[in-house]
Amino acid sequence: MTAPSLRCPDCGAVYADRWRCECGQPLDYADRPLPDGPTPDPAAFDARDGLWSFAEFIPESPLVTLGEEMTPLVDADGWDAQFKLEYVFPTGSFKDRGATTTVSRAAALGVDTLVEDSSGNAGVAIATYAARAGIDAEIYVPASVKDAKLTAIRRAGATPVETEGPRQATTEACIDAVERAARSAADGASGDEPRVTRAGWYASHAWNPAFFAGTATVAYETALQRDWEAPDAVVLPLGHGTLFLGAYRGFSALRGAGWIDELPRLLGAQAAGYAPIVEALHGAEAAAGDNDAADGIQIPEPVRRDEILQAVDDSDGDAIALGSDAVEAELADLHAAGFYTEPTCAVAPAALRAYRERGVLDGDEDVVVPLTGSGLKT
Secondary structure: OOOOOEEOOOOOOEEOOOOOOOOOOOOEEOOOOOOOOOOOOHHHOOOOOHHHHHHHHOOOOOOOOOOOOOOOEEEEHHHOEEEEEHHHOOOOEOHHHHHHHHHHHHHHHOOOEEEEEOOOHHHHHHHHHHHHHOOEEEEEEEOOOOHHHHHHHHHOOOEEEEEOOOHHHHHHHHHHHHHHHHHHHHOOOOOOOOOOOOOOEEOOOOOOHHHHHHHOHHHHHHHHHOOOOOOOEEEEEOOOOHHHHHHHHHHHHHHHHOOOOOOOEEEEEEEOOEOHHHHHHHOHHHHOOOOOOOHHHOOOOOOOHHHHHHHHHHOOOEEEEEOHHHHHHHHHHHHHOOOOEOHHHHHHHHHHHHHHHOOOOOOOOOEEEEEOEEHHHO
16 A cells, blocks of 8 residues: 655655655645545435545545544534534544544554654554554653543554643653654665654644545545535634634645535634734733633644634635634533543633624624534543
8 A cells, every 4th residue: 555645745755655845844745635526415425434534635545544434413402503512532532534544544554653842632543543553652741731632542552752841841751852853764765665663653733645545534524524614714713723724724735625605614722821923913911811621622832823814814714813712611511511531622612602702703603613622621
């Protein structure tokens, strides 16, 4: 099995496989598949393979899967919206969408050990799917990671590597390990074949395009569940942008295939004090504050910052920053309504209220909000 090649959108370099371009930019697929034909009848669409039912849009092959069924799209009367229950995936978060595609790519390349850095959910997902594939994994996590997530990583047979300091320090430690392994692998390398060695393959949810190919499936599912009608807006948590950009890519692909007519507005929800997209759009004051509740999106320097800003612009979207009080109040409301989510998950429905209060969303607009992580891991 051959994994699809990657291209740098900045300098045009093409690689069989690499975690980032030699020029330092994130890579993407050299070719993105689109189905060629009429829009399928939603009533007759075969969704028995879950997110892999949309294989015509996905560059990777389903080599490593845990049967990721389509997540429910349910009415949320207290919010006048629809919630997409991403927390019912095998490891309890939307990160399973990206883990199945990323680890499938690793399997196609013959990887024997992969590494990832994560504040929790992505690490659990990558560790679990690596276990399914029989691939060893090292997961770099902050020393402050929640015990439940650390336990899940260990029980999947992965090795957690705890790092002190802010979230960014975890990424830096992981990248340092990846680069050291790459330098070691370069000794004796020849030809165009990718070199895959122990502690060398970076399964990053921020850098690896395979992860975004997986998270794009949230758009395909949402459109199918709505009979190929996109909502007016989607409100999403926004840290590294894995779900935000996935939704953008997915809805863009659906429009490119002619299955939907318009992109929904993509509205981001960032943690106050960790809101670089809000700062870029509205200034430092709009991004300031404190939010220790939404620890899963405390990302001061997202890898694909420019892509996120482009997605906001293309979709006539926006981003706002929320503090801890708003998130904690929303979390209590979610739990009381039967949605048992983790704190970071509450930032998006809290943002929905704020967007309506500010007049960004009208009361009659059709809105979907993904609920991204389970409360069982907190």
